[in-house]
Amino acid sequence: MNRADILAAWYDHLSQGRRRSPHTIRAYTATAARLLDSMGDTDWSALARLDARALRTQLASRRAEGLGNVSAARELSALKALISFSRGQAGMEDVAPPRLRGPRLKKGLPRPITPDDAENLAATVSDSAPEDWIGARDRAVLLLMYGAGLRIAEALSLTGSDIPLGQVLTVTGKGNKQRVVPVLPIVRDAVEEYLDRSPWPLQRDAPLFRGAKGGALSQGMVQKAVARARVALGLPATATPHALRHSFATHLLGAGADLRSLQELLGHASLGSTQIYTKVDAAKLLETYRNAHPRERET
Structure with a gap:
């Protein structure tokens, strides 16, 4: 299998299998292309066997080009995802994945999450989820908070009766006070993707966002997923779900x-x-x- 075949399979996996955003697809495909260029002729088995030392070498070369901490963390996530995909392609799922922690930013003054940080946070939470539908679910929750300004409790209180989402959404907030918020197309698409992938049927009076066992999704599960992604991206401790609002x-x-x-x-x-x-x-x-x-x- 040549370089073009590997990149085409990786692109199809990201766009059709994982349904990643165009931004993520571009970034992850570019990361794969750079890795393949550094390796020369290779195949799925060689990719599947890459260890932490190989990833460290690849990141070091990118650091020499001026790559910052956040971008380096995202590049590492892309490399790990590619290796995981390669293990499946090569039938080598039993091979242990490389263990390498991403860079961390020095603690500084609290700062708002930038639009790029918000997108990277949602994408990383999705990419690192144990199952595709869980990744789609968490991404939809985070985009509701960032795109519509919902509190985490408000997002998780939505039910099947709120579907399908229109251009606006009526939200019940603190003190049972209702308000109307606009819903961006990217938010609607994220919720629809989650519903397409969810193993649980949509029920009018049931929670929209379900946990792994079918019950209501808890705030703690979302907070833990964001905390892991925050560390991977080198974002400050202030980058919490509520920070998206x-x-x-x-x-x-x-x-x-x-x-x-x-x-x-x-x-x-x-x-x-x-x-x-x-x-x-x-x-x-x-x-x-x-x-x-x-x-x-x-x-």
Whole structure:
């Protein structure tokens, strides 16, 4: 099997078998191409036998090109996924996977999750799930939090009666207060993908998101999955599921949303709860000013 055949099979697995996002497919395919270039002629068996030392060498060469911690962690996840796929292709599932931990970022000041970090977090949680449907489920939950600003409890309280999702969703928040939030196409697609893969039938009065045994999905399971992905990506401890909701608010405010509209979208009882995001946005503005203003740099 030549390089082109391996890449084609890997691409098909990501796009059709795992239904990964275009961003993930591009990144993971590029990672595979670089690895194959460094190995020369190879086959599935050779890929399946790659150990931690080989991965460390590959990452070192990428580090020499200026790869940062977050990108290096994502590259390692792609390499491990490729090796796992190769074991299946070669009929070598009994071969132990390489054990290599990703890089970690030094702890610093809390910062909002960027759009790229949010996408990488959701993708990594999905890719590392023990089953495809569980990965699709966790990705849908996280995108509901980031794309619609839902609290984790609000996302997990959805039932079959909320399906199919339209352009807006009525959410019951704290104090049984209802609000209407927009639903982006990427969020609808993620929920539909989860439903297509879920082994549990959709029931009107049953939880939309199910656990492995069919019961309601717990917040703790989502939090643990995010914690593992956060470590793999080298993100700070502040990158929790709830941080996705905070990032939703911060990014909307930075894009020009007014506080009253943001208050409605978040379901805050008082405007004061929403105004904290102006401080976050102001802090980012001050940081940009200090880094860019010539007079500030001279002090």
